[in-house]
Amino acid sequence: MTFEEKIRNLQTYLSQVDDTYRDSYKTDITLFFNDDFRAENPLLSFLNNLNDKNEITKWVDEVTSKVVLKFDEEFEDIGSFIGEFVELKNPASEVV
Numbered sequence: 001m002t003f004e005e006k007i008r009n010l011q012t013y014l015s016q017v018d019d020t021y022r023d024s025y026k027t028d029i030t031l032f033f034n035d036d037f038r039a040e041n042p043l044l045s046f047l048n049n050l051n052d053k054n055e056i057t058k059w060v061d062e063v064t065s066k067v068v069l070k071f072d073e074e075f076e077d078i079g080s081f082i083g084e085f086v087e088l089k090n091p092a093s094e095v096v
Contacts, residue, residue, distance in 0.1 A: 001051065001052055001053070003039055003047060003048065004039055006047040006050060006056060007037050007038075007039060007044055007047060008037075009053045009056045009057075010037070010044070010047065010056050010060070011030075011037040013026075013056060013057055013060055014026045014027075014029055014030050014060060015030075021068060022064045022065060022067075022068050023064065025063075025064045025067045025068070026060065026064060028067070028078050028079075028082060029060065029063060029064070029082055031079075032078075032079050032082045032083065032086075043086060046086045046087075059085070062085070063082060063085045066081075066085070067081065067082070
């Protein structure tokens with residue numbers, strides 16, 4: 001799967017918002033990426049570590065579930081919270 005296909009899959013899945021509380025956070029993920037789904041967006045580089053549509057879907061589902069379970073808007077910023085999951089999937093951000 002090409003990088004551009006991964007981006008399209010991510011964007012498509014994020015735009016599929018059901019009437020669930022968890023899915024409402026897909027909008028926050030989209031905003032985290034500045035609604036910029038071009039290959040030049042460095043925030044999308046974590047997709048290099050995901051191999052297929054299922055892994056992309058699983059990543060989004062994991063992030064939205066963690067937001068529901070652990071995010072505390074009194075003490076955290078939603079963008080920073082989501083950013084932690086992007087960094088976890090991006091080896092360029094890891095300390096060697």
